Amino acid sequence: MKITKNVNRLGTEAVYSIFAKTILYLLKKNGPMSTKELHPLIQAMHPDICDDSVTKEVLSFFGKKVNVVICDLSPQVTGNWSVDHSTQISSNYAAAKIMDQVLKKNGNALFKVFDGEYSNEFYQYMKKKFFKIKLKKPKVSRKQSSELYCICLGYMS
Numbered sequence: 001m002k003i004t005k006n007v008n009r010l011g012t013e014a015v016y017s018i019f020a021k022t023i024l025y026l027l028k029k030n031g032p033m034s035t036k037e038l039h040p041l042i043q044a045m046h047p048d049i050c051d052d053s054v055t056k057e058v059l060s061f062f063g064k065k066v067n068v069v070i071c072d073l074s075p076q077v078t079g080n081w082s083v084d085h086s087t088q089i090s091s092n093y094a095a096a097k098i099m100d101q102v103l104k105k106n107g108n109a110l111f112k113v114f115d116g117e118y119s120n121e122f123y124q125y126m127k128k129k130f131f132k133i134k135l136k137k138p139k140v141s142r143k144q145s146s147e148l149y150c151i152c153l154g155y156m157s
Contacts, residue, residue, distance in 0.1 A: 055101045065104040071095040071111040085116035085146075092122055100129075100157075109152040116146060123150060130154050 058066070073095060075087040092111050099109055111126070113119050113135065127133050131154030138149065 055098050058098065058102045062102075065107075066102055067104055067107045069095075069099045069103050069107070069109040071099070071109070073112065074114075081116070085114045086118060088112075088114045089116075089118040089122050093125070096126065096129075099155075103155050103157070105155060105157040107155040109150075109155065111150040111152070113148045113150050114146045115148050119148065126150055126152055129156060131156060 071092060073088065073091040075084055075091065077084050092113065095111070103109060109126075109130070111122075113122060115137075119135070123133070123135055130152040133153070134151045135148050136151060137147070
């Protein structure tokens, strides 16, 4: 099974399109705003990843199950590694719950993972859902960065 360069193109464009429309709407409504002012308004308009309405929104937007799910979630880093790592892994579990509802059989997924105490547990959890799975550190990532990517191929639904 191979991943082509354009496999997630439609999904990425759709996400950017929704995000851009949200920003344009807020700017039209409120006038010029800084990023600091925009951020809380965007969060208020888009539900938390743990909110069940997210699954409905994804299925409604695409009108069917999708071929690829990309999860690049990261918490607002506090500086406390244990808290940041567990929050990021918890977010991935919430995203995997959504993935179970929206990903087609044989679809693929990519999850950002902060390497740490719970990353292997998450890897084992995802391994049960896909035919092939790898945990990789990007070559361009800084050496001290804990960022890994969990590449998941062939969803078994």
